[in-house]
Amino acid sequence: MAHRLAELFRYRDLVRNLVVSELKARYKNSVLGFVWSLLNPLGMMVVFTLVFGVLWPNNQIEKYPLFLLCGLLPWNYFSASVVSSMNSIVGNGSLIKKVYFPREVLPIATVLAQLANFLLAFIVLFAVLLIFRSNLSPWLWLLPVIILIQTAFALGIALILSTLNVFYRDTAIVMEVLMLAWFFLTPIFYSIKQLPTHYAFLGMNLDVHRIAYIVNPMASFVNMYRDMLYYGYRTDPDFFFRTAATAVVILAFGYWFFIRYSSRFGEEV
């Protein structure tokens, strides 16, 4: 595995070129390309605020647009990384059959391009922050670390799914449903505090609140972003380290899984 990492480092310029070309291709095609990427979260923000503020006002969360955005942007980053990297190997099949290069550069470049998008979307977030005058956390310097951990998590998932998609072509279809479920199970448009701490199921007393937190790393991520930007809280060290450990494990497993099967990509794509 060490020499694979060394090889990946040798190809770092390829990763950079792929990221740049992906971004250039995306923003060159339409003059509005860049603006669109900012309008999308704004539009979503308006829709959700309309639904949960006006149409179905059972929601007692103040500064709801900011609250929503703190969850929606990280989710969009994660979801776009997973969905677009899933096809990164199969979609580049002709290249993979013709030229050798470490195949992991493809999902890595895809996730990094999404990261660049995510960072650009912070322009919108900070604008909304200014409007709502939220109290920022004194621990705001942790934000880049959180983004890094989330990137590690997204990359791990991307490596696993891009590999699976080579061997099982209906991975994308299965994931479409799973991602939708995951979106609803993650406290993005609602607060995790609204989840019940007691729920009777088959005679068992379940703490849904805690389970949602522990089982779903995305819930932790969303909460950490909110602690930083919405609540102005220093975030829970317990969950911070737990999530970081999960992300590292997922990334390490994903990388191992990818390396193990990538030698067969040349014949399977």
Add this chain to the structure above:
Amino acid sequence: MIVERSHAPLPATPLVELRAVSRRFVKRAERHRSFQDLFIRLLRRRKPPQDLFWPLRNVSLAVHPGDSIGVIGPNGSGKSTLLKLITGILEPTGGELYVHGRISSLLELGAGFQPDLTGRENIYLNGSIYGLTRAEIDARLDDIIAYAELGDFIDTPVKHYSSGMHVRLGFAVAIYTEPDLLLVDEVLAVGDAAFQRKCLHSIQQYRDRGGTLFLVSHDLDAVQSICQRVIWLEDGEVQADGAPTDVVMAYLNHVAQTEQEKARRAGIPSSAEIENRRWGTGKVRITAVELLDTDGQPSKVFYSGAPLSVRLRYEAAETVANPVFGLAIHHDNGAHIAGPNTRFGGLEIPRLEPVGSLTYTIPALPLLEGQYVISVAAVDSVDSETYDYHDRRYPFQVFPGQANERYGLISLGGEWRLDPASEPSQADPALEARRPEAVTQTRS
């Protein structure tokens, strides 16, 4: 299975070494599986029969720095699989594979071009796919742009390029990466003739600079002129490995034999067709025609410069006086090349025995590579009665063999002589005036 790869050549070690390398593929009815299939298979609990095949079996070879190796063999012989194993696109199923050095492959020129990016941006992208760093590409950028002859188009998105421009840029990047080993797979079949020559020239220059070359091609001429060693691969195994002329000859012999086999199995054309191409009074009947090779064995494949004999067997109902037997050799395109007969050859046959045979021997076949067909005839002495005529019924094929000539139908066997001029040449003043320099002079 042992696979070892590094990006830098090691001293006193081959760049590439294969020891008893095999590669297996599983033929699947359906190419791509899905979770759905997986689920159904789990329910059935029965393994579907696996159809295996081995594109490479037990292949051992070593490529040393400075080698230029050609790989020949029919389609499906495992040539591409071999290249893919060396580059790392595929992994071997068994055996040992060692690769030390940076490899560029001209498998597909311009693979990995991003259509929305300009030519210049794609040079960086493509160069980094070959494993070059930004600084290394910077150093080569001007050469690549000049070589690709793109002019101002270099800053135009690649999607607006013609296919020729696409290929030129792809080749320029690949050749200027200056790899330790350059793999070339039938790349010479793309682009226009002028660019093909330029590619060939660049490959030769790369080789002359000490570059290591691995060339897969069906163009035996190119293989013989570029490579100093040739490997003949067939049915996934190395059939021969050695000096180009020897291996190419052995390969051609094998091809000839297989084609003879095929021709024999295909049988003779339908009798009706044959009757249509045969006429005559039947006073003398030509009953069999055989084309014989050097060893006197019947064959349908011959080499330029090697002996060829035509043996006619005949039967005559009665004794015939002064008959003339003749041949006609036509090229496949219809050209009538030669028409020897017994009278021209000075063979008088005052009295023909009822049964016998005649042989016409060509000591060194002057025909060049191509398909030919022979007609035979028996006529009377003044050519007024045709006893038997077989019109273009005996096809044969000529391979170049060791002959060097390539253009036209026949080798004239002439000789060239160079006489260094002892006095100043007397140039034709009219021609002299038409020389390009002269024209520019008059213009200025």
